[in-house]
Amino acid sequence: MDTQGSAFSSLAPLEPLMDKCVHCGFCLSTCPSYLLNGQEMDSPRGRIYLMRGGVQDRVAMSGTVVEHFDTCLGCMACETACPSGVRYAPLIEETRAAIERHHQRPLADRLFRRALFLILPYPRRLRLLAWPLATVHVLKRSPRVLAALPARIRHLIALAPQRPAGGPTAGDVPERTAAIGERRRRVGLVTGCVQRVFYGHVNQASARVLAAEGCEVTAPRRQGCCGALALHAGRDEDARQFARDLIRTFDGERWDSIVINAAGCGSTMKGYGELLKDDPAWAERARAFSSKVRDISETLSELLPPRAPRRQLPLRVGYHDACHLAHAQGVRAQPRRLLESIPGVTLVPLADAEICCGSAGIFNLVEPEMAAELGRRKIARLAEATPDVVVTSNPGCMLQMTTHARTAGHTFRIVHLAELLAESLTS
Amino acid sequence: MDQRFLDELGAVVAPGGLLTDAADLFTYESDALVHLRATPGAVVLPVSADEVQAVVRLCHRAGVPFVARGHGTGLSGGALPVEDGVVIGLSRLNRILDVDIPNLRVTVEPGVTNLEITRRVSPFGCYYAPDPSSQIVCSIGGNIAENSGGAHCLKYGFTVHHVLGVEAVLPNGDNVHIGGAALDLPGLDLLSVIVGSEGTLAVVTKATLRILRRPEAVLTLLAGFESIDLAGEAVSAIIGRGIVPAAVEMMDRLTIQAAEAAVQPRFPDANAVLIVELDGPQAEVDEQFAVVESVCRAQGATSMEIARDQAHRERIWRGRKAAFAAMGRVSPNYYVQDGVVPRTKLPEVLRRIRDLEARSGLRIGNVFHAGDGNLHPLICYDASVPGQAEHAEKVASEILLYCIEAGGSLTGEHGVGADKKAYMPKMFSTDDLDAMHLVRCAFDPAGLCNPGKVFPTPRLCGEVPGPYRQHPLERAGVVERF
Structure with a gap:
């Protein structure tokens, strides 16, 4: 633990970002922790107030204060809601890093x-x-x-997921999958950690759909974690190391894009440029890497209308916006366009769509009660729409929603976008 | 704050319902009007009306001032805490208790947000009409306290026209029902006394509200003009032709730019835009639209865009409703003013504001509910420049004087709160204020319920209006004069 300087001093350079907050309170309406706890300190506005108080030495980094930062799911719904354009992500990330450096947890x-x-x-x-x-x-x-x-x-x-991933390599994607028909893109596929282990079939479906649309897919065998979990928990040094390793893995080939099918990883990888900007040896490489990162829905929607024939799937589909796709990356239209490209699919609107499902990286592991309540609420809203299938784009959301849907006795399937697209392929 | 009193508070609210940690209290020191701050001694977050009542009883017994607070979005410091007093945060009283579609009413707790009501009843083709710009987050309790308006109040009236009844805790801890399910009840209209009292008479714990059927047709017109004057004349001409639009909103160049930067409503490049919304039966809307269109053309509208579907309409309204907070995109800080002028005086008052802008060196944006002459000048300043915040405050208050001199009012919908109480004597005579004060004393003789708001010089009840004489309680050292 670093004991140099005041606990919040590393946030001082970010004060201009805090000053953007005009205290209007619009963020409260979509903040999951405020919705649950109903107290100012558990809202983005309140947290920014605490951060500023910390920098100005009016607030100490006590256990209570740390708890209010811990209740933040990092869903970034507040950034979407904010009319003043406050960038909350860098603020909460730096706060968490400061907490890791200065605060001793039980x-x-x-x-x-x-x-x-x-x-x-x-x-x-x-x-x-x-x-x-x-x-x-x-x-x-x-x-x-x-x-x-x-x-x-x-x-x-x-x-814990119902179905284990099979044998030690059961869910793995082949290192190379050739494009079907004329090649339109060369893409590198990031296979993730949780995704690879618990949802190997999602990676396989991703490779299949990409190939069907003319992508040559390469999934380097020895790739590691993108660093998202570490970054969101304030372990920024770890995150930087994961980032460098992943960049190195994908170096040396000319990709049209680096494709990821997990929203949380995607938003972190798109931020590598920012994460490594102070590392002279890596800043440029990181920027170049980030500029190529695409969510799978972005790449596939660039290739619309679909080249591969699609078969009829007569389904009512609810699309759940993963926070790190919608709020953090602003990707909302592309997955919907892709779902609409499947014949027979009816997209049904979901109430409270902007509210997090409670998964939020490791949040449902470290703050289980709040996460469970958010999960229950999310499932109740989903069920109101009476979907046959709920589609999303993040393994965390899938785990969380599947758990709570089962508990509540609902039978609708919860799948990744790539899975449903793969199902609709005729061959 | 006395530990025994805190223990008593903690005992009457559910676990987690009492905040006393210094950092927690720090975040409650202001609402959306950030330059007024005071740290409370405790914040309670009740989860039921009974808890609210128990807290108020304790405060009454101990003589501790208390302030009710919703989601803290007020712009006049109405929920500014009393230093070392109690804040009663109603954010956890957030249930919709009853939805009665056949009778067109809902019963809600005060922490329910304005927009939640519309969301809940919209599947039945209904909505809740008052629509303050902060409707996504502002609480119904706060709307009742401030008698909130919104863009559509021109045609549909303010909150007071939509509240049928409330349950409230009086400052002595008594629980009362005021009003009822019927549209009009015999006897004194105490409901209208509570609505708009800015939290100084009671704490509302439940409210029954009217909801309305959605009109058959809605048409929204977005028109650009060469100048605010031309746009203003268009508004007068529309209303002069006998049309009461559902809303008429005006924005000037600076606020258009801010909104564009924030939410991209794709407003035209113009010195002023008008948003005119017509609603009602299709035939009526069509007929009125022809008139509105010809009036706008006659005033030299540079562009006209018609939203006929919900998505397009929402995009336009998003631009208008985000306008205040969007000022953060074009200025480090801003001060929202809220004043009213007779519609016909708009051009004159605006000219004075423009002169003031040139003289003061501070940029002033303007957003109006043009139909009812409610101005929202936004004074841009930079708090990091010494003295500029105070300067902005002076400029804002000068605009208020223009409004009063033009025969208007010092607030349209944001309330007097702590921010404008000093201006009350400019609008009301001493006799007027004394009359209001007597009403206040009838509800809150001890002066514990949101003290320091609305009234310019808080008096103790029982004090005879006139030159100051020391109150017996002051002599006894029990209370002190503010």
């Missing part, structure tokens, strides 16, 4: 977080964990055993 909390960061960003370790996790579903049937476990472990079990 021991159990520290160990739990450390464990998460030793496992989640490493697909191979995660896969080792996935097997026991998948078998713990037996535990779900023994409420007495469950009740005896700590809350966090209980929630971890609740979130």
